[in-house]
Amino acid sequence: MxxxxxxxxxxxxxxxxxxxxxxxxxxxxxxxxxxxxxxxxxxxxxxxxxxxxxxxxxxxxxxxxxxxxxxxxxxxxxxxxxxxxxxxxxxxxxxxxxxxxxxxxxxxxxxxxxxxxxxxxxxxxxxxxxxxxxxxxxxxxxxxxxxxxxxxxxxxxxxxxxxxxxxxxxxxxxxxxxxxxxxxxxxxxxxxxxxxxxxxxxxxxxxxxxxxxxxxxxxxxxxxxxxxxxxxxxxxxxxxxxxxxxxxxxxxxxxxxxxxxxxxxxxxxxxxxxxFMGAAPRIFEKAHGRIVTMQAAEGGLKEKLFLKAFEVGIKVDKLKREGQGVPFLLNLQHGLFDKLVFSKVRDRFGGRVRFFISGSAALNSEIAEWFHAAGILILEGYGMTENSAGATVNHPEEYKIGTVGPALPGAEIRIGEGDEVQIKGPHVMEGYHNLPEETAKAFTEDGWLRTGDKGSIDADGFLTITGRIKDLFKTSGGKYIAPSAIESKFKAICPYTSQFMVFGNERNFVVALVTLDPDAIAGWAEENGQAGKSYTEIVSSPEVKALVGGYVEQLNARLNRWETIKKWEILDHDLTIESGELTPSMKVKRNIVEDNNKDRIAAFYV
Missing domain, CATH: 3.40.50.980 (Rossmann fold)
Structure with missing residues (x-):
């Protein structure tokens, strides 16, 4: 405990x-x-x-x-x-x-x-x-x-x-x-x-x-x-x-x-x-992408210094989290990079942040580690509307990056049938308004709230979420795919991404639809002779397709063979709340995106 x-x-x-x-x-x-x-x-x-x-x-x-x-x-x-x-x-x-x-x-x-x-x-x-x-x-x-x-x-x-x-x-x-x-x-x-x-x-x-x-x-x-x-x-x-x-x-x-x-x-x-501040992962992804692309645009010595700083920072961080000592020279380098690079990253967020709290969707652990290397702690938590938002949260003095922390004191978490995360405690809802049948379906026979999320709990009580059970799909070869895990990996690799959506249910390979962050790609266009062009013009250019293709190759190198993205396409618009493709809390409405693009997805398999 x-x-x-x-x-x-x-x-x-x-x-x-x-x-x-x-x-x-x-x-x-x-x-x-x-x-x-x-x-x-x-x-x-x-x-x-x-x-x-x-x-x-x-x-x-x-x-x-x-x-x-x-x-x-x-x-x-x-x-x-x-x-x-x-x-x-x-x-x-x-x-x-x-x-x-x-x-x-x-x-x-x-x-x-x-x-x-x-x-x-x-x-x-x-x-x-x-x-x-x-x-x-x-x-x-x-x-x-x-x-x-x-x-x-x-x-x-x-x-x-x-x-x-x-x-x-x-x-x-x-x-x-x-x-x-x-x-x-x-x-x-x-x-x-x-x-x-x-x-x-x-x-x-x-x-x-x-x-x-x-x-x-x-x-x-x-x-x-x-x-x-x-x-x-x-x-x-x-x-x-x-x-x-x-x-x-x-x-x-x-x-x-x-x-x-x-x-x-x-x-x-x-x-x-x-x-401190609470935020959805999209905010951290966007900030990470903005800082990385700004440094890439500067190029030369500044970019080299920046990349070396994070290489050292992540190495030092890993040693500390594993309880190992940091060698003297590495520690010296780290101190220098903290003054030259990390302090400037912290200043972008006001310079006084003790921690951020991330919730409402999964945060990629590589992005969390990147921020941590700069001295910014992101505590990931987990919960849903049905349990008043907070079910688990990491603690500033005791946290594990990649997990959503232990259950709040006075409440319980367990893993039920099909590895479903289930919740019990004072924070759980009374039920759905005027919907007794839906309410009954939301609970197990012994009174635990069903979350619909797949997860696991380690020996210390820390919960890890794998993804939405209903979003998991099986290829025609019988392999299970957790799309959110692949999607968050891509967002950590490609600083220009807004959304990366993986599909392939009952198909023989996996495909993806990509949208790019309008601000980030406009910045890229300024640096690459495409200033003043519309979002649609920029993302349909051969140069941007080659840029994204390079990041997809990097992603595929990290995936199991059956998970690799064989075909992909950049959409001519980013997903928005107004278009009905994102919820107001910035979650992708996967079924609507899939329906809106069913012909495009089908064409991948022709």
Whole structure:
């Protein structure tokens, strides 16, 4: 059993998220809670200031007649107002239903209608338009509260309008927030999160107050994060990975800088200088690719120095992780490279990062090792919407690269039939909303949550994920292929990749569809006489095909004979959330990509 796994905290959990938040405000009222961009500057608020605003908004919801467990939707990107709205819903005893701002009108209406939302926080006019267009499908929706959109003084009000309702309500009911918070039992519904679903209609996952409180407390119990940490938060709050980091913040008391604009992540890291950040692997792949291609573009002595630095760094790292001593000269070289190369890599991320947390998909271990060699630790964790995001996580003092860590204290992981990873603990969902048959299918007969992931647990309790069971396929020669393992290997080799998708079910060889990162390949085009050309023109050029072909050869040299990529093609567009080929949490919808390209894939085998 790994260290820091005392489970006694489970017996002393706060009863719900509302009490957890009010206790945090009372414990550290004057310390910084959140900071967020206002124009070009960053504004900061204390826990007390956040608490006062949340209390007024929560009272406003109660003034609208909201009752326990009734659903309130939030259709918005990640920003300070999202957090305020969610905490207000918690303190009013209602339940948050999350909607990605990129979700189309039809699916937005389905989610909010299925959840029977009474109130919806809508970010702007674009989100309001979806509600107007589908108003007939939302019979329960009584009020819309907008952050930036136009109000109408009736159906649509703004946050200040909701706060004014709350102030009047508090004047007549001064202790209503405290009393409401105390009245929420641990097993009351807190959040209804709809899985973005790679197939079929999204399912509403019912998560209780006790699950969120447990998640934050489990991280605190392991002494991973502290009050003096500073988080940079960009993750979609409509996804459980973002939401669990809020629970962790309430438990640990650190400050969070919030800005959901993905294109601003690197710039913001330099400004905010956080001590940690959660991210999907795509962010690390992109950063790795950007740094490697920039050095390659410089060429000459700088590139040689850079490559030598990482050769030495990875060698030193390996010796240390195996508990071996580092020879004197190698150590000397490493110290020099740390000053000349690695410190500059760390500075790109603000220079103060203690670690990153990677989740939502598998991170390639070679990319993790590359960052580690530069002195940047990426702790990989694992979980799913159905268990409130966190099931396992590596610890800063005890981690194994390539694994997703041990189970959280107070919870359990086991390997079931067909090597399926199964989960049990306080973080597991109550079930799927209005879907009893789907709920029954999600659990084993003895009550463990089925994850649908294939994995193994080592002697120290560390879990390794092999891939989605449904994604594994068998060639016509009878060999099993785990596509995600091959795909992540390619991303570590080729710094220009955006996506690499492997197919070959019941076929006699394996093929791949490739998309390149638009920014990275535009940089390559600048250096190679193709500046100003469109993405489609660049990726269809013979030079780029030769470039990618070289990386495919490198990949094949690392694979078993039956796994090698015999044929491949670069798509004329990158996958996007808008095209429906990626989920909002940046997972590839493999079945949609395969369907969209079925003729192209079939042509590989002619």
């Amino acid at each position: 790994p260290a820091n796994h005392d489970t006694s905290f489970v017996d002393h959990l706060e009863p719900n998220v509302a009490v957890q938040f009010l206790n945090r405000v009372a414990a550290t009222p004057g310390t910084e809670a959140f900071r967020f961009p206002r124009g070009e500057a960053w504004e900061s608020v204390t826990w007390q200031q956040a608490g006062d605003r949340v209390s007024r908004l929560a009272a406003g919801l109660l003034a609208l007649g909201l009752e326990p467990e009734q659903r309130v939707g939030i259709a918005a990107g990640t920003r300070y107002e999202w957090i305020l709205s969610d905490l207000a819903v918690m303190c009013a005893g209602a339940a948050t239903t999350t909607v990605y701002p990129t979700t189309n009108g039809e699916d937005t209406a389905y989610i909010l209608g299925d959840a029977e939302c009474r109130v919806v926080f809508a970010e702007d006019d674009e989100q309001i338009a979806k509600l107007r267009e589908h108003k007939n499908e939302l019979p329960h929706l009584a009020k819309v509260v907008t952050f930036d959109g136009a109000t109408d003084g009736d159906w649509i009000i703004d946050l200040d309008g909701l706060a004014e309702l709350g102030e009047a309500y508090l004047a007549d009911h001064p202790d209503v927030i405290e009393q409401t918070a105390k009245s929420i039992p641990p097993d009351q519904l807190a959040t209804l999160v709809y899985t973005s679903g790679t197939t079929g209609k999204p399912k509403g996952v019912r998560l209780k107050h006790s699950s969120w409180v447990y998640e934050g407390a489990a991280i605190k119990a392991q002494d991973i994060l502290h009050e003096d940490d500073l988080q940079f938060l960009w993750l979609p709050m409509a996804h459980v990975f973002g939401k669990v980091l809020l629970s962790t913040q309430l438990a640990c008391g650190f400050a969070t800088a919030i800005d959901g604009r993905v294109d601003k992540i690197v710039e913001n890291l330099g400004i905010v200088k956080p001590t």
